[in-house]
Amino acid sequence: GAGVSQSPSNKVTEKGKDVELRCDPISGHTALYWYRQSLGQGLEFLIYFQGNSAPDKSGLPSDRFSAERTGGSVSTLTIQRTQQEDSAVYLCASSSAWVASYNSPLHFGNGTRLTVT
Amino acid sequence: QQQVKQSPQSLIVQKGGISIINCAYENTAFDYFPWYQQFPGKGPALLIAIRPDVSEKKEGRFTISFNKSAKQFSLHIMDSQPGDSATYFCAAIPGNTGKLIFGQGTTLQVKP
Numbered sequence: 001g002a003g004v005s006q007s008p009s010n011k012v013t014e015k016g017k018d019v020e021l022r023c024d025p026i027s028g029h030t031a032l033y034w035y036r037q038s039l040g041q042g043l044e045f046l047i048y049f050q051g052n053s054a055p056d057k058s059g060l061p062s063d064r065f066s067a068e069r070t071g072g073s074v075s076t077l078t079i080q081r082t083q084q085e086d087s088a089v090y091l092c093a094s095s096s097a098w099v100a101s102y103n104s105p106l107h108f109g110n111g112t113r114l115t116v117t
Numbered sequence: 118q119q120q121v122k123q124s125p126q127s128l129i130v131q132k133g134g135i136s137i138i139n140c141a142y143e144n145t146a147f148d149y150f151p152w153y154q155q156f157p158g159k160g161p162a163l164l165i166a167i168r169p170d171v172s173e174k175k176e177g178r179f180t181i182s183f184n185k186s187a188k189q190f191s192l193h194i195m196d197s198q199p200g201d202s203a204t205y206f207c208a209a210i211p212g213n214t215g216k217l218i219f220g221q222g223t224t225l226q227v228k229p
Contacts (some may be wrong), residue, residue: 093160
């Protein structure tokens with residue numbers, strides 16, 4: 001079946017503009033995660049949606065970042081008033097269980113490469 | 118601060134050799150240790166994973182060795198091939214949180 005789909009694959013924006021990044025998880029997957037990967041860096045946790053429960057926003061770096069998940073499926077990550085330090089690859093992942101685990105691993109999309117000029 | 122520390126940052130191995138990547142963790146509440154493989158322009162893909170009640174897991178040419186007392190685990194790639202050239206991330210999950218904590222990654226180059 002289809003994997004995790006992210007769009008756009010690339011986004012170039014000017015400093016100060018708002019951007020929206022979209023994630024379509026694997027059909028039926030309950031948990032959805034957003035991670036950020038900066039050049040040459042590891043993956044930084046941003047936010048986690050567990051079914052219809054309130055999201056875990058503990059990784060969002062500032063209040064310019066927000067995310068929502070509609071109907072328990074598609075998610076949108078919004079960055080307001082983008083800054084150059086926001087340039088990174090934003091990765092979405094989903095899991096078939098309430099939380100990622102040994103039996104329900106995370107499946108990642110190919111990411112959106114965001115460049116803020 | 119829960120952390121996973123990964124080394125080396127980069128690794129060059131000849132074809133047919135053994136690639137070894139090491140990770141160390143600080144939190145004993147971690148209960149799942151996956152390794153992810155990432156090719157340029159692609160998202161990370163699960164390669165192999167281990168639970169802390171097992172000391173070793175092997176899948177084909179890939180083996181995880183886990184030392185609970187030392188809080189260390191490592192990935193061994195036997196008979197390394199040029200197609201194995203990628204970035205490898207170790208990770209750990211604190212029990213029931215679902216939030217993977219990743220190491221910094223190791224860029225592996227296998228020379229033909």
